[in-house]
Amino acid sequence: MSLADWIVLILTLLGMIAYGLYKGQTSRDLDGYFLANRAVPWYMVLLGIMGTQASAVTFLSAPGQAYTDGMRFVQYYFGLPLAMVVLCITFVPAFHRLKVYTAYEFLEQRFDLKTRTLTSFLFLLQRGLSTGISISAPALILSSILGWDILWTNIFMGGLVIIYTVTGGAKAVAYTQQLQLIIIFGGMFIAGYMVIHRLPEGVGLSEALHIGGKAGKVNIITNGVSAKGFDWNDRYNLFSGVIGGFFLALSYFGTDQSQVGRYLTARSITESRLGLLMNGLVKVPMQFLILLLGVLVFAFYQFNKEPVFFNQSQVEVLSKSKYKDSLVMLERSYNEIEARRINVITPSTEHQLQQMATTKAGYKATIKRWLRDKEVGGDDNDTNYIFLRFVLDYLPKGLIGLLIAVIFLAAWGSIAATLNSLASCTIVDFHKRFSRPLTDEKEFRLSRLYTFFWGVFCVVAAQLAYNLGNSLIEAVNVLGSLFYGVILGVFLVAFYRKKVGGTAVFISALIVEAGVIILNILSRKGIVPLSFLWFNLVGAVGVVLLAELIQRLFYSSKVNTVRP
Amino acid sequence: MDTQDQEEQAPLFRKWSTWYALVIGFLLLMILFFYFLTKHFA
Numbered sequence: 001m002s003l004a005d006w007i008v009l010i011l012t013l014l015g016m017i018a019y020g021l022y023k024g025q026t027s028r029d030l031d032g033y034f035l036a037n038r039a040v041p042w043y044m045v046l047l048g049i050m051g052t053q054a055s056a057v058t059f060l061s062a063p064g065q066a067y068t069d070g071m072r073f074v075q076y077y078f079g080l081p082l083a084m085v086v087l088c089i090t091f092v093p094a095f096h097r098l099k100v101y102t103a104y105e106f107l108e109q110r111f112d113l114k115t116r117t118l119t120s121f122l123f124l125l126q127r128g129l130s131t132g133i134s135i136s137a138p139a140l141i142l143s144s145i146l147g148w149d150i151l152w153t154n155i156f157m158g159g160l161v162i163i164y165t166v167t168g169g170a171k172a173v174a175y176t177q178q179l180q181l182i183i184i185f186g187g188m189f190i191a192g193y194m195v196i197h198r199l200p201e202g203v204g205l206s207e208a209l210h211i212g213g214k215a216g217k218v219n220i221i222t223n224g225v226s227a228k229g230f231d232w233n234d235r236y237n238l239f240s241g242v243i244g245g246f247f248l249a250l251s252y253f254g255t256d257q258s259q260v261g262r263y264l265t266a267r268s269i270t271e272s273r274l275g276l277l278m279n280g281l282v283k284v285p286m287q288f289l290i291l292l293l294g295v296l297v298f299a300f301y302q303f304n305k306e307p308v309f310f311n312q313s314q315v316e317v318l319s320k321s322k323y324k325d326s327l328v329m330l331e332r333s334y335n336e337i338e339a340r341r342i343n344v345i346t347p348s349t350e351h352q353l354q355q356m357a358t359t360k361a362g363y364k365a366t367i368k369r370w371l372r373d374k375e376v377g378g379d380d381n382d383t384n385y386i387f388l389r390f391v392l393d394y395l396p397k398g399l400i401g402l403l404i405a406v407i408f409l410a411a412w413g414s415i416a417a418t419l420n421s422l423a424s425c426t427i428v429d430f431h432k433r434f435s436r437p438l439t440d441e442k443e444f445r446l447s448r449l450y451t452f453f454w455g456v457f458c459v460v461a462a463q464l465a466y467n468l469g470n471s472l473i474e475a476v477n478v479l480g481s482l483f484y485g486v487i488l489g490v491f492l493v494a495f496y497r498k499k500v501g502g503t504a505v506f507i508s509a510l511i512v513e514a515g516v517i518i519l520n521i522l523s524r525k526g527i528v529p530l531s532f533l534w535f536n537l538v539g540a541v542g543v544v545l546l547a548e549l550i551q552r553l554f555y556s557s558k559v560n561t562v563r564p
Numbered sequence: 565m566d567t568q569d570q571e572e573q574a575p576l577f578r579k580w581s582t583w584y585a586l587v588i589g590f591l592l593l594m595i596l597f598f599y600f601l602t603k604h605f606a
Contacts, residue, residue, distance in 0.1 A: 270573075
């Protein structure tokens with residue numbers, strides 16, 4: 001990075017911290033610290049929801065995902081707008097009416113203490129660990145591609161955000177997320193413009209889409225059906241996106257405190273609903289545009305030399321391994337093919353290009369195979385490095401710094417909301433619930449302390465998790481899917497099965513959670529062909545059915561309920 | 565529906581159900597648009 005990039009990066013990050021400290025003045029009680037005094041307008045709720053969901057990996061990995069696998073990943077979000085509607089009808093009025101701080105508080109009023117404690121504990125466990133991944137994922141990519149030390153990158157990625165989150169609570173989170181998203185969208189828009197600008201003369205957006213389309217990258221809608229029938233292991237298709245994505249989104253936005261905490265800050269039910277519904281309107285197009293960036297980068301590399309492996313640090317790993325001689329030969333052959341390919345890219349040479357693409361794919365597969373060799377111990381996942389490699393190699397000075405800042409800001413927006421929610425659950429669902437009454441000032445101070453504790457916990461978890469394999473964006477989603485379905489099932493019983501009591505739902509949640517974890521193990525071993533998105537459906541429906549069955553078989557139908 | 569909920573009228577439209585229909589309708593339009601793009605550029 002040049003001096004100009006460093007200046008842009010440092011000024012943006014310091015400016016964000018200063019803005020968070022300035023805007024984070026709040027009343028010294030739980031209402032001010034965790035709910036921003038319930039005074040947030042709908043557009044800030046919207047930006048808060050979007051900023052919390054869109055972590056750094058969203059902007060780093062999604063273009064790479066489109067580059068390698070095509071745009072079908074957008075289908076993953078098709079269930080989200082439907083979930084927003086259900087939330088507005090059921091969850092939002094219930095949470096607002098009971099004036100809860102956390103979603104799990106509602107469960108004690110509807111069921112009992114143990115159900116509240118279990119779901120809150122599952123949230124803390126799942127969200128604490130996945131936030132570690134959310135920090136380590138972009139930190140690993142940046143440290144790898146820029147040669148930064150991983151520990152310091154983790155500390156800057158997850159540590160600096162602690163400053164304004166501890167000080168200003170939910171209000172600082174809401175205001176900074178607003179500014180962060182403006183900078184992020186601005187940066188991504190400029191990056192998209194620059195890709196199109198750098199395409200050869202006569203090649204515009206439409207031509208780039210045709211190039212991507214011919215390579216199968218504009219596969220936005222897929223049905224998951226092959227000659228053998230519907231593929232349950234296919235991660236992204238219309239059906240898994242609408243059904244599995246619906247349950248995942250309903251669970252994430254309805255029962256994950258990092259999201260519930262955002263729309264609980266709204267000044268009224270109307271403002272919460274508007275924020276959620278607007279999210280339902282803009283999320284799919286936004287994700288489409290981010291993936292489109294990946295297709296444009298793909299088109300760009302059809303006219304420019306594509307690296308044999310985008311993550312150059314891994315090529316260096318190979319150059320010091322037993323494969324160093326083979327690597328030299330492979331790179332020589334690869335470079336020859338690339339030079340010939342760039343010279344012959346015309347429609348009349350389509351067949352020739354296809355042959356070259358097959359040969360190139362073979363070389364890339366060889367590199368990956370070498371990296372997977374236990375003796376080498378490399379990282380064979382190149383998807384997360386594609387977009388950043390393009391940024392570093394082809395964007396002008398200053399803009400590189402801005403896009404690196406975008407990655408930090410995206411991470412911060414998500415992490416800040418999570419730290420705030422982890423602290424709120426710790427104090428409201430555990431400390432306050434199981435201790436003697438505390439003064440407002442004491443609660444406020446403890447809340448800051450817990451926010452700081454979770455910040456440090458997440459950075460440590462990030463450091464421990466940094467060697468995680470596979471696609472990082474999917475690792476976060478898989479981890480969520482193990483718990484989300486079950487927690488959602490508990491909430492669905494609370495809202496829609498009024499005769500089912502706390503003990504029945506508690507036992508069923510434990511059994512189904514164990515079942516989902518076993519299912520995940522069987523799926524990973526290839527014994528059960530089922531993609532992770534379906535775990536949400538299995539968990540939610542499993543809890544509802546089993547709780548109903550246990551209630552009917554073993555317990556009286558007389559249950560104390562609050563009206564959802 | 566509780567009393568507080570009934571008091572809060574939907575902005576722009578008379579009912580919240582119109583908002584819900586708008587969100588679902590927009591999703592369907594997006595899927596149709598994406599289907600068209602997929603076919604067109606395949």
